[in-house]
Amino acid sequence: MLEVIDDYTILLLDAQGNIKNWNKEAEKIIGYQADEIIGRNFSIFYFEDNRMAKFPELLIEEARRKGRAQHEGWRVRKNGELYWAFVTISAIYDAGNVVVGFSNFVRDLTAKRQLEKTTEEYARELEIKNKELEQFVYIASHDLQEPLLTVKNFVELFKDEYKDVFDDNAKLYLQFIDRSTERMRNLLKGLLDYARLGGQQAKALVDCNALMDSLQNDLYSSISTAGALIHYQNLPIVYGFETALRQLFQNLLSNALKFKRPEVVPQIYISVAGRDNFWHFEFRDNGIGIDERYKEKVFIMFQRLHNVTDYEGYGIGLSHCKKIVELHGGNIEVESIVDEGSTFKFSIKV
């Protein structure tokens, strides 16, 4: 009966918890030789403060009452080292149903425990770092807005109160200041929005057909201005953050409308395939396309491919898309041919 499996050992205790047998595995885990431990109470494995709190007795008592008691915690080896033990104490009865002793099943889970601890610590560190980063972005975007707002306010005052004495040069300077503060305000807002993406919301079932229908409504004027044709059918219902998904779809759609080729009717095809536990979406357009070497760069915050004078923007949309897709366990990438069009491919976990 007293066979050893891996880091398990089964010991027999008498009705008071004194050790009645000892084996090789017990020796390996706990460190004592048979002759120095048999007859001693099993409470010797416990910390002194555990013993003072009568913890071993309570376990025995529980096993006596319920037939079984389990506990997981640190124990002390003979050499003073600690080991993490998972212990099951089961009552042994005689023919008259009287408890005559206990079997003490001990499993040494130190290695597993340490691994868990490392993982836990790693997760906690990551959580702290993420918090710091969020805090950092919040400070950057919020606190930097304030002096910026001051600049903006005083420029307004300048314009109101001194407009009669300004020459053309002065007006030009104010225009530069105005444009720059407005641009910075938008960049900071983009940063703050990025940090907040998917933050407070709960996941829900999102019908992508309904989402696209309502987006078409919202974007009606830019769609009709561009004369764009948007094709989609049978889009799935996905489980995700609704506001974020809406933003993802909207950004991809607006980009396709914005980066259209002149004199070419914009055609946007949205298709989906489900495989390997993911929805694989494709947004295909016939726009200006993206040069091969900028395929990665477009997803980085504030990175732009065009001058503001050619295409307005802040380099924010696709970085948001990337974060949103990653929030949904997926990836986003783009395939493109310059002057033919781009296909944005992203996946969302089912």
Next chain:
Amino acid sequence: MKKYKDLDCVLLVDDDISTNFIHRRIVQNAQIDVAIKEITSAKEALDYLTNSGDDEEPAPGPTAGIVFLDINMPGMNGWDFIAEYKKLDERHKARIVVVMLTTSLNPDDAQHASSFSEIATYLQKPLNLEAFANIADQYFQVLKE
């Protein structure tokens, strides 16, 4: 007005119009006889350099003597420009001094810039009068005080 040998043009390469505007002012205030050309993308700057130095085609403007180059530009950035500039025919690069300008506070950028022989020096934005005068003095010969 001071005049330097081979310093006929200063090329300002920055996607931000207001930065080019400020830099034009600074170059103008330096009392140096030089043309100023503002260009808002690295691609156009390369085109300008290759065309203006080509003997077979009529030069659109004077050959650049100093190029002030922004790092952070949309699409082709300052580093991409340098990579392309490297490949240019020597005659397009002759007597050209490339100065990298940046708002970056990252010391890695300065380090990176110093690894290119094509980059004469690396300066924090905005350009100032003294820095500009120093570069002219350092790389060009005075013809007329």
